[in-house]
Amino acid sequence: MGRKIANRLAKLVVASVFALGAFGQAACVETAVRTAPFRVRPDAAAPGSLRGPFSGRVVDATTKAPIAGALVYASWGLERGTALTEPAGFREVVGSTDAGGNYAIAPPSELPPGARITDFTLLVYKRGYVAYRSDRRFYDLGPRMDFAQTGNQVLLERWRNELSHARHLRFVGSGTAVAALTQWELADASAELEGKRPSGEDLRPGREGGVYVVAAQLLTDADIKARTKFDGQFETGPLSDEPDTATYSSQHFKALGRPETWDVAIRVWRLDSAKATERYEELLTQLPGVQEKDDVASRSFIANENDIRGVGFLDGPRGVVVLITCGVNQCTSMDDASSLAQTVHTKLKQLVPGTAP
Structure with a gap:
């Protein structure tokens, strides 16, 4: 885990060097086009277009029968500016598959002046199936590598009772159309969080120890903005480096239209007291530039490496280890990152009452 964080630190160093070079070219390049992370067709090596159009077919993963009436939700993220960029909103299209399971998404018709498309996400949702996203997989939350702009094949797997709503x-995420169709899952999800799920393997993150605790409960975009005064928008979701489990969860706050130096991430491990201490000690040895401060919870440290500030702490009595990483543009001082850690610990004490700290 520490090695992965260190690799991310290294990538940010490269990104910052690239940004300096790009700044000098800003006057010449007004509307640079970001390369799509997916192929134009399943059988082609050439990259696709973030603008579109998009087409594909949705079928049952087992029977290969077409699935009609599935929600197809497409969204484009926008930004404006060159070296100094800012979010420019988003565009979205809602459609559904036809009788043959086919979908077709046209490019967005109009963009705000000076705006360009920076990312595209496709969601396919049908009750009774596991949802499909073009950017990541459900089971391990890893990046999806088989999405194609045109001629895409979507294999929907049937829902199984042991999965977590x-x-x-x-x-799945949010959006008006998405929320309307996923409304039926809320009752089952609430029952899970209250511990009423039928017996069997518990795949829910944050369940260790009886009280439900996950990273998304401990830090929100409002908490970050209250401290850093950030006036942009975040896209939130779990980190892709490690799937959520009963003992680990994460939340990534990706600043829309900004480089990674504006991002924030939180990782939470919930273990027994001895294993929590062991996990904390591992972080001390694995992360670069660590200094123990012990000003949050039982023990705490700060880590400062190039474009990322980090704060970690151990709450021994509750068996919780937390690591917060924050880009230097978002957390302009280590005090900002430490304040976020204090906020997280305060919420943790409210959610899991127990012995001090």
Whole structure:
């Protein structure tokens, strides 16, 4: 885990060097087009277009029968500016598959002046199936590598009772049309969080120890904005480096239209007291530039490496280890990152009453 964080730190160093070079070219390049992370067709090596159009077919993963009437939700993220960029909103299209399971999404017709498309996400949702996202997979939350702009094939797997509705809703995300269709899952998700799920393997994150606690409960975009005065928007969701489990959860606050130096992430491990201490000690040895401060919870440290500030703490009595990473543009001082850690610990004490700290 520490090695992965260190790799991310290294990537940010490269990104910052690239940004400096790009700044000098800003006057010449007004509307640089970001390369799509997906192929134009399943059988082609060439990248697709973020603008579109998009087409594909949705079928049952087992029977290969077409699935009609599935929600197809497309969204484009926008930004404006060159070296100094800012979010420019988003565009969305809602459609459904036809009788043959086919979908077609036209490019957005109009964009705000000076805006360009920076990302595209496709969601396919049908009750009774596991949802499909073009950017990541449900089971391990890893990046999806088989999405194609045109001729895309979507294999929907049937829902199984042992899967978690709470985790599924988090994976699906938000949006007016999406919320309307996922309304039926809320009752099941609430029952899971209250511990009423039928017996069997518990896949819910944050369940260890009886009280439900996950990263998304401990830190919100409002908490970050209250401290850093950030006036942009975040896209939130779990980190892709490690799937959520009963003992681990994460939340990534991706600043829309900004480089990674504006991002914030929180990782939470919930273990027994001895294992929590062991996990904390591992972070001390694995992360670069660590200094123990012990000003949050039982023990705490700060880490400062190039474009990322980090704060970690151990709450021994509750068996919780938390690591917060914050880009230097978002957390302009280590005090900002430490304040977020204090906020997280305050919420943790409210959610899991127990012995001090």
